Amino acid sequence: QVQLVESGGGLVQAGGSLSLSCVASGDIWNIDRTGWYRQAPGKERELVASITSGGRITYADFVKGRFTISRANARKTLLEMNSLISEDTAVYYCGADLTGHPRYWGQGTQVTVSS
Numbered sequence: 001q002v003q004l005v006e007s008g009g010g011l012v013q014a015g016g017s018l019s020l021s022c023v024a025s026g027d028i029w030n031i032d033r034t035g036w037y038r039q040a041p042g043k044e045r046e047l048v049a050s051i052t053s054g055g056r057i058t059y060a061d062f063v064k065g066r067f068t069i070s071r072a073n074a075r076k077t078l079l080e081m082n083s084l085i086s087e088d089t090a091v092y093y094c095g096a097d098l099t100g101h102p103r104y105w106g107q108g109t110q111v112t113v114s115s
Contacts (some may be wrong), residue, residue, distance in 0.1 A: 002104040004094045009109030016077045018111060020079040021072075022094030032079045033097040036069060038090035038111075045093065047052055049079060062087075086115040 004036040024031065035050030049059045049069035057069055068080040078095065094106040 002028065002031060002096045002098065004079040004096055004104055004106035006092065006094045006106045009111045010093060011112045011114060013115045014085055014113055016083045016084055016113075017080070018084065018092075020081065020092055020109060022077045022079075022106060024075050024094075024096060025076070027098065028040075029095045030098045031056045032099055034071070035095045036077075037089075037095055038055055038094045039093065039108075040045070040087075040090040043090075048092070051077065081111070084111075084113045086113050089113045 003025045005023050007022060008018060010018060012018050022034065031053060033050050033052045037045050038048050039045040046064055047060055048059040049067055051057050051069050051071055066083045070078050072078055089112050090102045090106040092111050093108045
């Protein structure tokens with residue numbers, strides 16, 4: 001099993017920046033992919049960015065050039081968010097994929113961008 005804890009959310013003005021952190025514990029060496037997802041009120045949860053154990057990175061089109069996902073170490077995955085817009089307001093979740101297991105989720109962290 002894997003446990004995930006997100007931190008770093010908050011309130012920021014449009015055009016500002018925030019950094020999110022996801023710390024994993026448990027069976028971290030079998031994580032195939034770690035992703036950041038977000039869910040705005042009344043909307044489906046959607047992928048923001050992901051990084052595989054081999055370092056392959058994927059971004060949603062709506063964050064390309066503004067957000068950067070990286071791995072600080074084996075346990076910590078970061079999401080650097082720049083040029084934030086009001087549409088980025090959502091709860092941001094960290095998700096971890098392990099072969100043969102449903103996706104593990106963190107508890108989420110709120111990001112609010114004021115215009």
